[in-house]
Amino acid sequence: MREAARAAGRSLEQHIRAEIENRIMSGVWNPGDRVPAEHELMIEFGCSRMTVNRALSVLAEAGFVERRRRAGTIVARPRTHMAAIAIPDIGAQIAARGGRYRLDTQAVRRLAASDAPETARMPDDGALLSILCCHLSDDRPFAIEQRLINLAAVPQAADMDFTVTPPGTWLLAHVPWTEADYRIGAVSAGGNAGLLGVDVAAACLSFERWTWRAGETITYVRQIFPGEGFALTAG
Amino acid sequence: MREAARAAGRSLEQHIRAEIENRIMSGVWNPGDRVPAEHELMIEFGCSRMTVNRALSVLAEAGFVERRRRAGTIVARPRTHMAAIAIPDIGAQIAARGGRYRLDTQAVRRLAASDAPETARMPDDGALLSILCCHLSDDRPFAIEQRLINLAAVPQAADMDFTVTPPGTWLLAHVPWTEADYRIGAVSAGGNAGLLGVDVAAACLSFERWTWRAGETITYVRQIFPGEGFALTAG
DNA sequence: GAGTGGTCTAGACCACAAC
DNA sequence: TTGTGGTCTAGACCACTCC
Numbered sequence: 001m002r003e004a005a006r007a008a009g010r011s012l013e014q015h016i017r018a019e020i021e022n023r024i025m026s027g028v029w030n031p032g033d034r035v036p037a038e039h040e041l042m043i044e045f046g047c048s049r050m051t052v053n054r055a056l057s058v059l060a061e062a063g064f065v066e067r068r069r070r071a072g073t074i075v076a077r078p079r080t081h082m083a084a085i086a087i088p089d090i091g092a093q094i095a096a097r098g099g100r101y102r103l104d105t106q107a108v109r110r111l112a113a114s115d116a117p118e119t120a121r122m123p124d125d126g127a128l129l130s131i132l133c134c135h136l137s138d139d140r141p142f143a144i145e146q147r148l149i150n151l152a153a154v155p156q157a158a159d160m161d162f163t164v165t166p167p168g169t170w171l172l173a174h175v176p177w178t179e180a181d182y183r184i185g186a187v188s189a190g191g192n193a194g195l196l197g198v199d200v201a202a203a204c205l206s207f208e209r210w211t212w213r214a215g216e217t218i219t220y221v222r223q224i225f226p227g228e229g230f231a232l233t234a235g
Numbered sequence: 236m237r238e239a240a241r242a243a244g245r246s247l248e249q250h251i252r253a254e255i256e257n258r259i260m261s262g263v264w265n266p267g268d269r270v271p272a273e274h275e276l277m278i279e280f281g282c283s284r285m286t287v288n289r290a291l292s293v294l295a296e297a298g299f300v301e302r303r304r305r306a307g308t309i310v311a312r313p314r315t316h317m318a319a320i321a322i323p324d325i326g327a328q329i330a331a332r333g334g335r336y337r338l339d340t341q342a343v344r345r346l347a348a349s350d351a352p353e354t355a356r357m358p359d360d361g362a363l364l365s366i367l368c369c370h371l372s373d374d375r376p377f378a379i380e381q382r383l384i385n386l387a388a389v390p391q392a393a394d395m396d397f398t399v400t401p402p403g404t405w406l407l408a409h410v411p412w413t414e415a416d417y418r419i420g421a422v423s424a425g426g427n428a429g430l431l432g433v434d435v436a437a438a439c440l441s442f443e444r445w446t447w448r449a450g451e452t453i454t455y456v457r458q459i460f461p462g463e464g465f466a467l468t469a470g
Numbered sequence: 471g472a473g474t475g476g477t478c479t480a481g482a483c484c485a486c487a488a489c
Numbered sequence: 490t491t492g493t494g495g496t497c498t499a500g501a502c503c504a505c506t507c508c
Contacts, residue, residue, distance in 0.1 A: 082321055306494090
Protein backbone atom coordinates (compact mmCIF):
# COMPACT_ATOMS: atom_id res chain seq x y z
CA MET A 1 0.00 0.00 0.00
CA ARG A 2 2.60 2.50 1.00
CA GLU A 3 4.82 1.44 -1.83
CA ALA A 4 2.10 2.20 -4.37
CA ALA A 5 1.56 5.62 -2.84
CA ARG A 6 5.25 6.38 -2.87
CA ALA A 7 5.48 5.32 -6.49
CA ALA A 8 2.80 7.85 -7.36
CA GLY A 9 4.94 10.50 -5.70
CA ARG A 10 2.55 11.26 -2.91
CA SER A 11 2.64 10.69 0.78
CA LEU A 12 0.74 7.93 2.46
CA GLU A 13 -1.53 10.50 4.08
CA GLN A 14 -2.34 12.05 0.69
CA HIS A 15 -3.02 8.59 -0.69
CA ILE A 16 -5.49 7.78 2.07
CA ARG A 17 -7.14 11.16 1.71
CA ALA A 18 -7.48 10.82 -2.06
CA GLU A 19 -8.85 7.28 -1.73
CA ILE A 20 -11.55 8.33 0.73
CA GLU A 21 -12.34 11.46 -1.29
CA ASN A 22 -12.79 9.23 -4.34
CA ARG A 23 -15.20 6.95 -2.54
CA ILE A 24 -17.27 10.00 -1.60
CA MET A 25 -17.07 11.81 -4.95
CA SER A 26 -17.92 8.68 -6.92
CA GLY A 27 -20.88 7.78 -4.74
CA VAL A 28 -19.47 4.57 -3.23
CA TRP A 29 -20.05 6.27 0.11
CA ASN A 30 -23.06 8.56 0.32
CA PRO A 31 -23.97 11.38 2.67
CA GLY A 32 -24.88 9.97 6.06
CA ASP A 33 -22.89 6.77 5.53
CA ARG A 34 -20.55 5.71 8.25
CA VAL A 35 -16.83 5.93 7.47
CA PRO A 36 -14.80 3.10 9.04
CA ALA A 37 -13.25 3.96 12.38
CA GLU A 38 -9.63 5.05 12.50
CA HIS A 39 -8.43 1.68 13.79
CA GLU A 40 -10.15 -0.08 10.88
CA LEU A 41 -8.61 2.22 8.25
CA MET A 42 -5.29 1.78 10.05
CA ILE A 43 -5.53 -1.93 9.25
CA GLU A 44 -6.81 -1.38 5.69
CA PHE A 45 -3.96 0.94 4.80
CA GLY A 46 -1.38 -0.72 7.00
CA CYS A 47 -0.25 2.40 8.79
CA SER A 48 -0.35 4.03 12.18
CA ARG A 49 -3.38 5.74 13.62
CA MET A 50 -1.76 9.20 13.43
CA THR A 51 -1.56 8.95 9.67
CA VAL A 52 -5.20 7.98 9.28
CA ASN A 53 -6.18 10.68 11.75
CA ARG A 54 -4.39 13.41 9.82
CA ALA A 55 -6.02 12.34 6.56
CA LEU A 56 -9.50 12.33 8.10
CA SER A 57 -8.91 15.63 9.89
CA VAL A 58 -8.07 17.33 6.60
CA LEU A 59 -11.20 15.85 4.99
CA ALA A 60 -13.28 17.07 7.92
CA GLU A 61 -11.88 20.58 7.58
CA ALA A 62 -12.64 20.55 3.86
CA GLY A 63 -16.23 19.63 4.70
CA PHE A 64 -16.27 16.13 3.20
CA VAL A 65 -16.90 14.32 6.48
CA GLU A 66 -18.18 15.14 9.93
CA ARG A 67 -16.48 13.65 12.96
CA ARG A 68 -17.80 13.25 16.49
CA ARG A 69 -16.21 11.47 19.40
CA ARG A 70 -17.85 8.20 20.18
CA ALA A 71 -20.31 8.61 17.27
CA GLY A 72 -17.60 8.20 14.66
CA THR A 73 -17.08 9.69 11.22
CA ILE A 74 -19.83 10.09 8.60
CA VAL A 75 -19.93 11.44 5.07
CA ALA A 76 -21.26 15.02 5.27
CA ARG A 77 -24.25 16.44 3.45
CA PRO A 78 -23.06 19.35 1.36
CA ARG A 79 -25.09 22.48 2.11
CA THR A 80 -23.56 25.09 -0.14
CA HIS A 81 -21.14 25.35 -2.96
CA MET A 82 -17.86 26.88 -1.92
CA ALA A 83 -15.65 28.66 -4.39
CA ALA A 84 -12.23 30.11 -3.78
CA ILE A 85 -11.49 33.05 -6.01
CA ALA A 86 -8.04 34.46 -6.44
CA ILE A 87 -8.09 38.18 -7.06
CA PRO A 88 -4.84 39.17 -8.72
CA ASP A 89 -3.48 42.65 -9.18
CA ILE A 90 -5.08 44.30 -12.23
CA GLY A 91 -1.72 44.76 -13.95
CA ALA A 92 -1.07 41.04 -13.54
CA GLN A 93 -4.55 40.23 -14.87
CA ILE A 94 -3.95 42.27 -17.98
CA ALA A 95 -0.51 40.77 -18.51
CA ALA A 96 -1.97 37.28 -18.13
CA ARG A 97 -4.40 38.06 -20.97
CA GLY A 98 -1.54 39.20 -23.11
CA GLY A 99 -2.34 42.88 -22.87
CA ARG A 100 -0.01 45.82 -22.32
CA TYR A 101 -0.80 47.56 -19.05
CA ARG A 102 -0.95 51.32 -18.62
CA LEU A 103 -2.06 53.43 -15.68
CA ASP A 104 -3.98 56.66 -16.24
CA THR A 105 -4.39 58.50 -12.95
CA GLN A 106 -7.09 61.14 -13.05
CA ALA A 107 -6.85 62.63 -9.58
CA VAL A 108 -4.94 62.29 -6.32
CA ARG A 109 -6.01 64.43 -3.40
CA ARG A 110 -6.10 64.58 0.35
CA LEU A 111 -9.43 64.28 2.06
CA ALA A 112 -10.62 64.63 5.63
CA ALA A 113 -11.89 61.27 6.86
CA SER A 114 -15.17 62.97 7.78
CA ASP A 115 -15.74 63.70 4.08
CA ALA A 116 -15.49 60.06 3.03
CA PRO A 117 -18.72 58.30 2.09
CA GLU A 118 -20.23 56.22 4.87
CA THR A 119 -20.03 53.05 2.78
CA ALA A 120 -16.23 53.25 2.65
CA ARG A 121 -16.12 52.38 6.36
CA MET A 122 -13.08 54.59 6.86
CA PRO A 123 -12.07 55.92 10.29
CA ASP A 124 -13.95 58.90 11.73
CA ASP A 125 -11.06 61.32 11.80
CA GLY A 126 -7.63 61.81 10.28
CA ALA A 127 -6.51 62.32 6.72
CA LEU A 128 -7.17 60.09 3.72
CA LEU A 129 -5.66 59.90 0.29
CA SER A 130 -8.24 59.72 -2.46
CA ILE A 131 -7.22 58.36 -5.85
CA LEU A 132 -9.18 58.05 -9.06
CA CYS A 133 -7.45 56.14 -11.80
CA CYS A 134 -8.10 54.14 -14.91
CA HIS A 135 -6.39 50.84 -15.78
CA LEU A 136 -5.81 50.42 -19.50
CA SER A 137 -5.12 47.29 -21.50
CA ASP A 138 -3.52 48.12 -24.86
CA ASP A 139 -4.68 51.70 -24.28
CA ARG A 140 -8.30 50.66 -23.97
CA PRO A 141 -10.11 51.15 -20.65
CA PHE A 142 -10.10 47.96 -18.59
CA ALA A 143 -11.29 49.21 -15.23
CA ILE A 144 -11.87 52.37 -13.23
CA GLU A 145 -10.58 52.45 -9.69
CA GLN A 146 -11.70 54.74 -6.89
CA ARG A 147 -9.53 54.31 -3.81
CA LEU A 148 -9.23 55.72 -0.32
CA ILE A 149 -6.10 55.12 1.75
CA ASN A 150 -5.96 55.77 5.49
CA LEU A 151 -2.86 57.97 5.88
CA ALA A 152 -2.79 57.40 9.64
CA ALA A 153 -2.16 53.70 8.96
CA VAL A 154 0.02 54.11 5.85
CA PRO A 155 1.79 57.50 6.10
CA GLN A 156 4.34 56.61 3.40
CA ALA A 157 1.51 56.63 0.86
CA ALA A 158 1.51 60.44 1.02
CA ASP A 159 4.92 60.54 -0.66
CA MET A 160 4.14 58.09 -3.42
CA ASP A 161 3.53 59.08 -7.01
CA PHE A 162 0.39 57.20 -7.91
CA THR A 163 0.43 58.52 -11.44
CA VAL A 164 3.26 56.06 -12.01
CA THR A 165 2.69 53.23 -9.55
CA PRO A 166 -0.74 51.61 -9.35
CA PRO A 167 -1.93 52.08 -5.77
CA GLY A 168 -3.06 48.47 -5.43
CA THR A 169 0.31 47.12 -6.48
CA TRP A 170 2.14 49.43 -4.09
CA LEU A 171 -0.12 48.62 -1.15
CA LEU A 172 0.21 44.86 -1.67
CA ALA A 173 3.99 45.16 -1.49
CA HIS A 174 4.14 47.65 1.39
CA VAL A 175 1.27 46.57 3.59
CA PRO A 176 1.30 42.82 3.29
CA TRP A 177 -0.93 40.30 5.05
CA THR A 178 -4.13 42.22 5.44
CA GLU A 179 -7.64 41.02 6.05
CA ALA A 180 -10.44 42.02 3.72
CA ASP A 181 -14.14 41.96 2.93
CA TYR A 182 -15.42 41.85 -0.62
CA ARG A 183 -18.61 42.83 -2.39
CA ILE A 184 -19.36 42.03 -6.00
CA GLY A 185 -22.38 43.54 -7.73
CA ALA A 186 -23.70 44.91 -11.01
CA VAL A 187 -24.21 48.59 -11.80
CA SER A 188 -24.80 50.78 -14.82
CA ALA A 189 -21.80 52.69 -16.07
CA GLY A 190 -23.47 56.02 -15.31
CA GLY A 191 -20.95 58.77 -14.66
CA ASN A 192 -18.08 56.38 -15.42
CA ALA A 193 -19.25 55.83 -18.99
CA GLY A 194 -16.93 58.48 -20.39
CA LEU A 195 -13.77 57.11 -18.81
CA LEU A 196 -14.71 53.54 -19.63
CA GLY A 197 -15.69 54.37 -23.17
CA VAL A 198 -19.06 52.64 -22.94
CA ASP A 199 -22.68 53.65 -23.00
CA VAL A 200 -24.17 55.26 -19.88
CA ALA A 201 -26.57 52.33 -19.51
CA ALA A 202 -23.92 49.65 -20.05
CA ALA A 203 -23.88 46.92 -17.37
CA CYS A 204 -20.67 46.88 -15.37
CA LEU A 205 -19.24 44.67 -12.67
CA SER A 206 -18.64 46.54 -9.43
CA PHE A 207 -15.95 45.15 -7.19
CA GLU A 208 -15.42 46.59 -3.72
CA ARG A 209 -12.86 45.66 -1.10
CA TRP A 210 -12.44 46.88 2.46
CA THR A 211 -8.98 46.11 3.82
CA TRP A 212 -7.65 46.28 7.38
CA ARG A 213 -4.73 45.05 9.38
CA ALA A 214 -4.49 44.46 13.11
CA GLY A 215 -7.87 46.16 13.53
CA GLU A 216 -6.79 49.29 11.63
CA THR A 217 -8.47 50.33 8.38
CA ILE A 218 -5.97 50.41 5.53
CA THR A 219 -7.85 51.08 2.34
CA TYR A 220 -11.16 50.96 0.55
CA VAL A 221 -11.28 50.39 -3.17
CA ARG A 222 -14.02 50.19 -5.74
CA GLN A 223 -13.31 48.97 -9.23
CA ILE A 224 -15.76 49.16 -12.12
CA PHE A 225 -15.30 46.79 -15.06
CA PRO A 226 -17.24 47.03 -18.32
CA GLY A 227 -19.54 44.00 -18.36
CA GLU A 228 -18.58 42.78 -21.80
CA GLY A 229 -15.04 41.56 -21.75
CA PHE A 230 -14.66 40.92 -18.06
CA ALA A 231 -15.82 38.28 -15.61
CA LEU A 232 -14.59 36.72 -12.43
CA THR A 233 -13.99 33.02 -12.62
CA ALA A 234 -13.47 30.51 -9.87
CA GLY A 235 -12.98 26.80 -9.50
CA MET B 236 2.78 27.51 27.58
CA ARG B 237 0.55 24.58 26.97
CA GLU B 238 -1.47 25.38 30.05
CA ALA B 239 -2.23 28.87 28.70
CA ALA B 240 -3.34 27.40 25.40
CA ARG B 241 -5.55 24.87 27.09
CA ALA B 242 -7.12 27.57 29.23
CA ALA B 243 -8.09 29.45 26.06
CA GLY B 244 -9.80 26.29 24.87
CA ARG B 245 -7.54 25.67 21.95
CA SER B 246 -4.97 23.05 21.17
CA LEU B 247 -1.28 23.67 21.45
CA GLU B 248 -0.97 23.47 17.68
CA GLN B 249 -3.65 26.12 17.21
CA HIS B 250 -1.89 28.29 19.77
CA ILE B 251 1.42 28.08 17.95
CA ARG B 252 -0.26 28.74 14.61
CA ALA B 253 -2.14 31.77 15.94
CA GLU B 254 1.01 33.15 17.57
CA ILE B 255 3.03 32.95 14.37
CA GLU B 256 0.13 34.28 12.30
CA ASN B 257 -0.03 37.24 14.67
CA ARG B 258 3.64 38.00 14.28
CA ILE B 259 3.15 38.05 10.51
CA MET B 260 -0.13 39.97 10.43
CA SER B 261 1.11 42.61 12.86
CA GLY B 262 4.36 43.15 11.03
CA VAL B 263 6.74 41.80 13.68
CA TRP B 264 7.90 39.41 10.98
CA ASN B 265 7.90 40.76 7.43
CA PRO B 266 7.86 39.07 4.03
CA GLY B 267 11.25 37.49 3.37
CA ASP B 268 12.12 37.23 7.06
CA ARG B 269 13.38 33.93 8.32
CA VAL B 270 11.06 32.02 10.64
CA PRO B 271 12.92 30.13 13.40
CA ALA B 272 13.64 26.50 12.58
CA GLU B 273 11.36 23.81 13.94
CA HIS B 274 13.80 22.79 16.66
CA GLU B 275 13.99 26.38 17.88
CA LEU B 276 10.21 26.81 18.02
CA MET B 277 10.07 23.41 19.71
CA ILE B 278 12.13 24.91 22.54
CA GLU B 279 10.23 28.23 22.58
CA PHE B 280 6.86 26.51 22.89
CA GLY B 281 8.10 23.57 24.92
CA CYS B 282 6.60 20.89 22.75
CA SER B 283 7.60 18.15 20.33
CA ARG B 284 8.72 18.74 16.79
CA MET B 285 5.61 17.10 15.32
CA THR B 286 3.42 19.76 16.90
CA VAL B 287 5.49 22.63 15.55
CA ASN B 288 5.64 20.94 12.17
CA ARG B 289 1.86 20.60 11.92
CA ALA B 290 1.37 24.26 12.80
CA LEU B 291 3.88 25.43 10.20
CA SER B 292 2.52 23.07 7.56
CA VAL B 293 -0.95 24.55 7.95
CA LEU B 294 0.48 28.07 7.68
CA ALA B 295 2.38 27.06 4.56
CA GLU B 296 -0.76 25.67 2.97
CA ALA B 297 -2.62 28.87 3.79
CA GLY B 298 0.13 30.81 2.03
CA PHE B 299 1.55 32.66 5.03
CA VAL B 300 4.98 31.07 4.85
CA GLU B 301 7.10 29.22 2.34
CA ARG B 302 9.11 26.21 3.41
CA ARG B 303 12.05 24.58 1.71
CA ARG B 304 14.25 21.78 2.96
CA ARG B 305 17.61 22.96 4.11
CA ALA B 306 16.74 26.61 3.31
CA GLY B 307 14.22 26.83 6.12
CA THR B 308 10.94 28.69 6.52
CA ILE B 309 10.39 32.30 5.46
CA VAL B 310 7.43 34.66 5.61
CA ALA B 311 5.80 34.65 2.16
CA ARG B 312 5.14 37.65 -0.06
CA PRO B 313 1.42 37.78 -0.73
CA ARG B 314 0.76 37.85 -4.46
CA THR B 315 -2.99 37.99 -4.70
CA HIS B 316 -5.96 38.43 -2.48
CA MET B 317 -7.84 35.23 -1.89
CA ALA B 318 -11.52 35.23 -1.11
CA ALA B 319 -13.72 32.30 -0.22
CA ILE B 320 -17.27 32.70 -1.46
CA ALA B 321 -20.01 30.54 -0.06
CA ILE B 322 -22.76 30.13 -2.62
CA PRO B 323 -25.84 28.95 -0.79
CA ASP B 324 -29.05 27.65 -2.28
CA ILE B 325 -31.25 30.57 -3.38
CA GLY B 326 -34.09 29.51 -1.10
CA ALA B 327 -31.69 29.55 1.84
CA GLN B 328 -30.38 32.97 0.78
CA ILE B 329 -33.87 34.41 0.74
CA ALA B 330 -34.76 32.84 4.06
CA ALA B 331 -31.57 34.23 5.58
CA ARG B 332 -32.68 37.70 4.52
CA GLY B 333 -36.03 37.16 6.16
CA GLY B 334 -37.93 36.79 2.91
CA ARG B 335 -40.60 34.23 2.00
CA TYR B 336 -39.43 32.02 -0.85
CA ARG B 337 -41.57 31.03 -3.78
CA LEU B 338 -40.70 29.18 -6.98
CA ASP B 339 -42.30 30.16 -10.27
CA THR B 340 -41.37 27.68 -12.96
CA GLN B 341 -41.93 28.97 -16.48
CA ALA B 342 -40.96 25.99 -18.57
CA VAL B 343 -39.65 22.44 -18.29
CA ARG B 344 -38.83 20.59 -21.47
CA ARG B 345 -36.64 17.90 -22.92
CA LEU B 346 -33.90 18.91 -25.28
CA ALA B 347 -31.45 17.03 -27.46
CA ALA B 348 -27.92 17.69 -26.25
CA SER B 349 -27.01 18.83 -29.73
CA ASP B 350 -29.47 21.72 -29.36
CA ALA B 351 -27.81 23.08 -26.23
CA PRO B 352 -25.74 26.26 -26.59
CA GLU B 353 -22.03 25.69 -26.94
CA THR B 354 -21.27 27.71 -23.82
CA ALA B 355 -23.18 25.27 -21.64
CA ARG B 356 -20.44 22.68 -22.21
CA MET B 357 -22.97 19.85 -22.13
CA PRO B 358 -22.26 16.42 -23.66
CA ASP B 359 -22.51 16.01 -27.42
CA ASP B 360 -25.37 13.55 -27.44
CA GLY B 361 -28.14 12.30 -25.20
CA ALA B 362 -31.14 14.05 -23.68
CA LEU B 363 -31.16 17.10 -21.47
CA LEU B 364 -33.77 18.63 -19.24
CA SER B 365 -34.13 22.37 -19.75
CA ILE B 366 -35.73 24.43 -16.99
CA LEU B 367 -36.56 28.12 -16.85
CA CYS B 368 -37.72 29.36 -13.49
CA CYS B 369 -37.97 32.46 -11.38
CA HIS B 370 -37.09 32.64 -7.69
CA LEU B 371 -39.30 35.05 -5.77
CA SER B 372 -38.76 36.70 -2.41
CA ASP B 373 -42.04 37.90 -0.90
CA ASP B 374 -43.53 37.50 -4.37
CA ARG B 375 -41.02 39.87 -5.92
CA PRO B 376 -38.54 38.55 -8.50
CA PHE B 377 -35.21 37.72 -6.89
CA ALA B 378 -33.48 35.81 -9.66
CA ILE B 379 -34.10 34.08 -12.95
CA GLU B 380 -32.62 30.64 -13.44
CA GLN B 381 -31.93 28.87 -16.72
CA ARG B 382 -30.79 25.32 -16.17
CA LEU B 383 -29.75 22.29 -18.18
CA ILE B 384 -29.55 18.86 -16.58
CA ASN B 385 -27.79 15.93 -18.23
CA LEU B 386 -30.40 13.15 -18.07
CA ALA B 387 -27.81 10.50 -18.90
CA ALA B 388 -26.07 11.34 -15.62
CA VAL B 389 -29.17 12.07 -13.54
CA PRO B 390 -32.07 10.02 -15.01
CA GLN B 391 -34.24 10.48 -11.90
CA ALA B 392 -34.51 14.18 -12.77
CA ALA B 393 -36.92 13.25 -15.57
CA ASP B 394 -39.54 12.22 -13.02
CA MET B 395 -39.22 15.25 -10.77
CA ASP B 396 -41.77 18.04 -10.64
CA PHE B 397 -39.64 21.14 -10.87
CA THR B 398 -42.65 23.41 -10.60
CA VAL B 399 -42.64 22.48 -6.91
CA THR B 400 -39.03 21.66 -6.06
CA PRO B 401 -36.30 24.10 -7.02
CA PRO B 402 -33.93 22.18 -9.30
CA GLY B 403 -30.83 23.45 -7.48
CA THR B 404 -32.09 22.26 -4.12
CA TRP B 405 -33.01 18.85 -5.50
CA LEU B 406 -29.70 18.38 -7.29
CA LEU B 407 -27.69 19.31 -4.20
CA ALA B 408 -29.50 16.64 -2.21
CA HIS B 409 -29.48 13.94 -4.88
CA VAL B 410 -26.13 14.47 -6.58
CA PRO B 411 -23.88 15.47 -3.72
CA TRP B 412 -20.16 16.17 -3.84
CA THR B 413 -19.72 17.57 -7.29
CA GLU B 414 -16.97 19.70 -8.75
CA ALA B 415 -17.76 23.01 -10.39
CA ASP B 416 -16.51 26.03 -12.32
CA TYR B 417 -17.99 29.46 -11.80
CA ARG B 418 -18.27 32.64 -13.81
CA ILE B 419 -19.56 35.93 -12.47
CA GLY B 420 -20.25 38.85 -14.79
CA ALA B 421 -22.50 41.80 -15.45
CA VAL B 422 -25.19 41.93 -18.16
CA SER B 423 -28.16 44.04 -19.07
CA ALA B 424 -31.55 42.59 -18.21
CA GLY B 425 -32.53 42.44 -21.89
CA GLY B 426 -35.09 39.73 -22.55
CA ASN B 427 -35.27 38.90 -18.87
CA ALA B 428 -36.53 42.37 -17.96
CA GLY B 429 -40.18 41.30 -17.99
CA LEU B 430 -39.74 38.36 -15.62
CA LEU B 431 -37.44 40.33 -13.33
CA GLY B 432 -39.68 43.37 -13.31
CA VAL B 433 -36.87 45.77 -14.20
CA ASP B 434 -35.95 47.98 -17.12
CA VAL B 435 -34.47 46.35 -20.22
CA ALA B 436 -31.23 48.28 -19.68
CA ALA B 437 -30.99 47.49 -15.94
CA ALA B 438 -27.61 46.11 -14.88
CA CYS B 439 -27.82 42.55 -13.58
CA LEU B 440 -25.38 40.13 -12.04
CA SER B 441 -24.92 37.00 -14.12
CA PHE B 442 -23.88 33.90 -12.28
CA GLU B 443 -22.98 30.75 -14.16
CA ARG B 444 -21.95 27.33 -12.85
CA TRP B 445 -20.81 24.22 -14.68
CA THR B 446 -21.04 21.12 -12.51
CA TRP B 447 -19.63 17.66 -13.03
CA ARG B 448 -18.94 14.52 -11.05
CA ALA B 449 -16.44 11.78 -11.75
CA GLY B 450 -15.79 13.34 -15.15
CA GLU B 451 -19.46 13.36 -16.12
CA THR B 452 -21.32 16.61 -16.79
CA ILE B 453 -24.21 17.02 -14.36
CA THR B 454 -25.71 20.43 -14.91
CA TYR B 455 -25.23 23.94 -16.20
CA VAL B 456 -27.03 26.82 -14.59
CA ARG B 457 -27.20 30.54 -15.23
CA GLN B 458 -28.81 32.84 -12.71
CA ILE B 459 -29.57 36.51 -13.36
CA PHE B 460 -29.97 38.82 -10.37
CA PRO B 461 -31.23 42.40 -10.62
CA GLY B 462 -28.22 44.59 -9.80
CA GLU B 463 -29.92 46.72 -7.20
CA GLY B 464 -30.66 44.63 -4.17
CA PHE B 465 -28.22 41.84 -4.74
CA ALA B 466 -24.49 41.36 -4.40
CA LEU B 467 -22.12 38.55 -3.62
CA THR B 468 -20.06 39.05 -0.52
CA ALA B 469 -16.97 37.23 0.61
CA GLY B 470 -14.50 37.30 3.44
C1' DG C 471 -18.57 1.72 30.94
C1' DA C 472 -16.69 1.53 26.51
C1' DG C 473 -15.72 3.07 21.92
C1' DT C 474 -14.69 6.88 19.37
C1' DG C 475 -11.91 10.87 17.92
C1' DG C 476 -8.37 14.85 19.63
C1' DT C 477 -4.03 15.63 20.73
C1' DC C 478 0.68 15.12 21.99
C1' DT C 479 5.35 12.77 22.51
C1' DA C 480 9.98 10.96 21.50
C1' DG C 481 12.21 9.13 18.22
C1' DA C 482 13.28 7.67 13.58
C1' DC C 483 14.54 7.70 8.66
C1' DC C 484 14.52 10.09 4.45
C1' DA C 485 14.93 13.87 0.75
C1' DC C 486 16.52 17.86 -0.57
C1' DA C 487 19.39 21.84 -1.29
C1' DA C 488 22.79 24.99 0.30
C1' DC C 489 27.44 24.85 1.33
C1' DT D 490 28.65 17.42 4.14
C1' DT D 491 25.12 18.97 6.95
C1' DG D 492 21.09 21.43 8.43
C1' DT D 493 16.55 21.76 7.24
C1' DG D 494 11.82 20.18 6.52
C1' DG D 495 8.61 15.77 5.20
C1' DT D 496 6.79 11.96 6.88
C1' DC D 497 5.77 8.08 9.67
C1' DT D 498 5.50 5.11 13.99
C1' DA D 499 3.98 3.18 18.42
C1' DG D 500 2.24 4.48 22.19
C1' DA D 501 -0.08 7.43 25.46
C1' DC D 502 -3.66 10.12 27.84
C1' DC D 503 -7.75 12.64 27.55
C1' DA D 504 -12.63 14.19 26.37
C1' DC D 505 -16.53 13.32 24.74
C1' DT D 506 -21.02 10.82 24.27
C1' DC D 507 -23.76 6.98 23.34
C1' DC D 508 -25.34 2.91 25.59
